[in-house]
Amino acid sequence: MAVETEAHAEEHATSLGIDNRKLAIWAFLGSECMFFGALIATYLLFHTHLNNGPGPRDVYNIPFTSVSSFVLLMSSLTMVLALAAIQKGDERGLRVWLLATAFLGMTFISGQVYEFTEFFKEGLTLKTSPFGSAFFMLTGFHGAHVTIGILMLLSLFQLSRMGKVPPSDSLKVELVGLYWHFVDVVWIVIFTVVYLIPAAKK
Amino acid sequence: MATALAEGGIMRRPSAKSGIGSWLTTADHKRVGILYGYTAFFFFLIGGLEALLIRAQLARPNGHVLTANEYNQLFTMHGLTMIFLVVMPLSAALFNYFVPIMIGARDVAFPRLNAFSFWVFLSGGLFLYSSFIFGGAPNGGWFGYAPLTTLQYSPGHGLTFYALGLQMLGIASIASAANFVTTILNLRAPGMTLMRMPVFVWMTLVTSLLLLFAMPVIAVALFQLTFDRLWHSTFYNAVAGGDPLLWQHLFWLFGHPEVYILILPAMGIVSEVLPVFSRKPLFGYSAVVFSGIFIGFMGWGVWAHHMFTVGLGPYANSAFAVSTMFIAVPTGVKIFNWTATLWRGAIRFRTPLLFAVGMVAMFVIGGLSGVTHSLVPSDYEQHDTYYIVAHFHYVLFGGALFGLFAGFYYWFPKVTGRLMNEKIGKLHFWLMLIGFNVTFFPMHLLGLMGQPRRTYIYNANMGWGGYNLTETIGSFLIAFSMLVFIFNWVKSKRSGTIAGPDPWDARTLEWSIPSPPPEHNFDEIPIVKARDDFWHKKYAEDPAGRPVPVPVGAAEATAEGVHDDSEGGAHKIHMPSPSYWPLVAALGLPFLGWGLVFGMLPIIGLGILLMLGGFYGWVFEPLAS
Numbered sequence: 001m002a003v004e005t006e007a008h009a010e011e012h013a014t015s016l017g018i019d020n021r022k023l024a025i026w027a028f029l030g031s032e033c034m035f036f037g038a039l040i041a042t043y044l045l046f047h048t049h050l051n052n053g054p055g056p057r058d059v060y061n062i063p064f065t066s067v068s069s070f071v072l073l074m075s076s077l078t079m080v081l082a083l084a085a086i087q088k089g090d091e092r093g094l095r096v097w098l099l100a101t102a103f104l105g106m107t108f109i110s111g112q113v114y115e116f117t118e119f120f121k122e123g124l125t126l127k128t129s130p131f132g133s134a135f136f137m138l139t140g141f142h143g144a145h146v147t148i149g150i151l152m153l154l155s156l157f158q159l160s161r162m163g164k165v166p167p168s169d170s171l172k173v174e175l176v177g178l179y180w181h182f183v184d185v186v187w188i189v190i191f192t193v194v195y196l197i198p199a200a201k202k
Numbered sequence: 203m204a205t206a207l208a209e210g211g212i213m214r215r216p217s218a219k220s221g222i223g224s225w226l227t228t229a230d231h232k233r234v235g236i237l238y239g240y241t242a243f244f245f246f247l248i249g250g251l252e253a254l255l256i257r258a259q260l261a262r263p264n265g266h267v268l269t270a271n272e273y274n275q276l277f278t279m280h281g282l283t284m285i286f287l288v289v290m291p292l293s294a295a296l297f298n299y300f301v302p303i304m305i306g307a308r309d310v311a312f313p314r315l316n317a318f319s320f321w322v323f324l325s326g327g328l329f330l331y332s333s334f335i336f337g338g339a340p341n342g343g344w345f346g347y348a349p350l351t352t353l354q355y356s357p358g359h360g361l362t363f364y365a366l367g368l369q370m371l372g373i374a375s376i377a378s379a380a381n382f383v384t385t386i387l388n389l390r391a392p393g394m395t396l397m398r399m400p401v402f403v404w405m406t407l408v409t410s411l412l413l414l415f416a417m418p419v420i421a422v423a424l425f426q427l428t429f430d431r432l433w434h435s436t437f438y439n440a441v442a443g444g445d446p447l448l449w450q451h452l453f454w455l456f457g458h459p460e461v462y463i464l465i466l467p468a469m470g471i472v473s474e475v476l477p478v479f480s481r482k483p484l485f486g487y488s489a490v491v492f493s494g495i496f497i498g499f500m501g502w503g504v505w506a507h508h509m510f511t512v513g514l515g516p517y518a519n520s521a522f523a524v525s526t527m528f529i530a531v532p533t534g535v536k537i538f539n540w541t542a543t544l545w546r547g548a549i550r551f552r553t554p555l556l557f558a559v560g561m562v563a564m565f566v567i568g569g570l571s572g573v574t575h576s577l578v579p580s581d582y583e584q585h586d587t588y589y590i591v592a593h594f595h596y597v598l599f600g601g602a603l604f605g606l607f608a609g610f611y612y613w614f615p616k617v618t619g620r621l622m623n624e625k626i627g628k629l630h631f632w633l634m635l636i637g638f639n640v641t642f643f644p645m646h647l648l649g650l651m652g653q654p655r656r657t658y659i660y661n662a663n664m665g666w667g668g669y670n671l672t673e674t675i676g677s678f679l680i681a682f683s684m685l686v687f688i689f690n691w692v693k694s695k696r697s698g699t700i701a702g703p704d705p706w707d708a709r710t711l712e713w714s715i716p717s718p719p720p721e722h723n724f725d726e727i728p729i730v731k732a733r734d735d736f737w738h739k740k741y742a743e744d745p746a747g748r749p750v751p752v753p754v755g756a757a758e759a760t761a762e763g764v765h766d767d768s769e770g771g772a773h774k775i776h777m778p779s780p781s782y783w784p785l786v787a788a789l790g791l792p793f794l795g796w797g798l799v800f801g802m803l804p805i806i807g808l809g810i811l812l813m814l815g816g817f818y819g820w821v822f823e824p825l826a827s
Contacts, residue, residue, distance in 0.1 A: 024312065134437070
């Protein structure tokens with residue numbers, strides 16, 4: 001998401017008292033809920049349609065995914081620390097925590113790449129079955145969202161190095177944070193609904 | 203580096219105020235609105251030509267004008283064009299031009315994002331039409347039902363163009379919707395409370411929220427279709443355990459809110475036009491607003507009435523039948539309020555009012571035939587016949603397009619500074635109304651006689667020839683009325699009567715500023731004290747409730763008093779600078795699309811580079827100097 005900064009920058013108050021950019025991000029995240037909602041609904045419809053291929057219980061490695069889920073959740077903590085740093089005027093702290101968040105995000109993505117490779121070796125691909133199609137599309141789009149988030153974090157890091165994220169403009173960090181936390185929350189839903197529940201089913 | 207950027211350097215923002223460059227880089231909501239308008243009208247002419255070809259083919263039994271495949275491409279593209287490239291962007295044109303002015307703002311919340319929405323829409327439209335060059339247009343109907351649209355049954359690239367093209371148009375819609383939700387909620391002038399907003403602004407808000415939540419659903423369905431076609435996933439492959447019914451659910455969960463996305467803006471326009479030309483406030487303002495909101499909510503609970511014949515079972519069918527009947531109630535509330543607005547008004551039958559009344563009348567017919575679909579057994583009879591075609595043309599052409607034309611005639615003087623010619627305008631209205639009814643009314647009868655939709659040929663023994671010929675004649679009458687309209691448009695734009703700021707003695711803020719409006723809209727942001735504030739500045743009421751003009755100058759004096767402490771004159775106003783980057787980012791999408799269709803990695807890479815480059819240029823370009 002490109003962040004627009006110039007519109008009505010000189011106006012003091014908006015009608016609702018919320019910054020335009022923040023309102024727009026919330027609207028966008030509402031839209032994203034429907035996007036992931038439709039993907040998750042598809043997965044729920046198809047997770048038992050195996051087409052003689054491997055099923056959830058055959059491929060899922062719950063301990064491994066638990067660790068990568070933990071890593072992603074910790075990235076929300078570092079994101080909060082990044083925002084807290086800039087709100088206290090600590091630009092160096094901001095950059096440290098932004099890099100930490102991006103690093104944790106990349107760790108999660110690496111875990112996903114590893115996981116996809118393993119599933120592929122065990123015979124689950126996009127073509128295998130509706131289960132495979134729905135699984136790869138849902139988790140793949142989530143991974144794409146994390147990747148875009150990482151790009152935004154690194155761009156923010158660069159902007160900060162150029163001196164363009166002063167404490168007075170901490171909202172920029174907050175906006176990226178809103179997106180990042182949203183993507184994390186979606187992962188909590190995915191981990192529960194996609195991994196834990198089908199794996200626990202007999 | 204940082205200082206070079208701050209001062210401009212290679213990232214300097216464009217500054218042209220006229221010429222093609224200024225249109226390519228504009229971020230002014232009024233210019234973006236005009237771009238939307240011209241582009242959508244251009245697509246309207248193409249969609250109309252497609253319709254004429256369809257009618258020419260069906261004019262006689264066993265027609266020879268088109269082959270079956272050409273016919274399929276044309277009715278698919280006609281539907282896609284009219285919905286996604288005409289009615290939606292024509293509404294967007296009016297949103298863009300008038301919503302900021304009507305709420306007393308100087309621009310939308312995100313001017314560059316607004317320009318981006320337009321360029322993505324244009325790219326998506328051209329991408330969709332490029333399919334004609336690259337081996338054939340989509341031919342699976344605008345609803346693109348799987349499994350017909352999967353690779354196995356529709357080889358070739360047409361439906362991949364469909365899936366990716368609609369995806370692009372969806373991106374444009376979501377960006378624009380987020381922008382308008384923010385603009386309407388956040389940029390209202392002081393005193394412009396939600397319940398003082400013009401109904402058109404309200405309907406824009408509801409439409410934007412519908413877009414925001416409906417578009418991602420179709421996005422998922424389109425991704426699934428794309429993956430099935432390009433990479434052989436199995437979402438809609440029944441042999442592998444996929445479920446084609448999923449497409450129908452996802453499509454109509456988007457598709458039914460989409461119907462309200464198409465009609466609510468027109469309802470908003472009619473709610474502006476009727477009061478002005480009856481010189482009365484809108485009857486039951488809050489009822490009209492709340493019924494619009496209610497329609498927006500209920501629109502999510504009726505989608506399976508498109509699927510009664512699928513076999514969902516009696517419980518699901520009954521539930522959706524009831525909710526479908528129920529959604530007619532708020533629509534009826536609006537109709538009664540519009541009628542009551544006209545009742546005992548000092549009516550002036552100018553062209554905008556003719557189109558508004560035409561919209562109400564035609565929409566009632568379309569609405570009533572729509573309610574007959576809610577009866578499941580009756581729907582079994584009507585499903586996939588011309589009765590359905592008649593119904594949705596009465597709501598989308600008779601409803602949405604008549605409403606949009608009302609808006610066009612109503613606001614033309616504001617945009618151009620000149621009035622449309624009344625005589626030619628009325629001629630246009632009557633030709634269009636008669637042509638419309640001659641074309642679409644017989645479709646009800648043909649449908650009940652059993653003529654199926656989407657067949658390119660019929661046997662002479664069926665006895666459908668007479669009605670079909672009548673419809674074809676009607677369709678050419680509509681086409682002729684459009685020529686009259688274009689003539690009027692060109693003539694009035696060049697030499698129409700000078701309109702002045704308020705030619706209709708209207709009620710809302712856009713009429714309080716010059717025609718055409720200056721770039722910054724308002725020299726001073728207005729302070730709003732009532733619904734229809736501009737009217738109340740012009741008229742007081744006598745004890746019997748009749749309007750009495752306020753002496754000239756008195757209103758000015760009060761206004762001056764109010765504005766004394768506001769932020770100063772036009773010379774200080776800072777407007778957003780133009781930018782190249784929305785165009786660059788938007789241009790990436792069609793390249794990404796062509797690359798995916800033909801599996802060419804360099805083209806995909808070029809598309810991604812353009813998009814990333816566009817977005818980075820956007821974020822890093824200096825703020826307006």
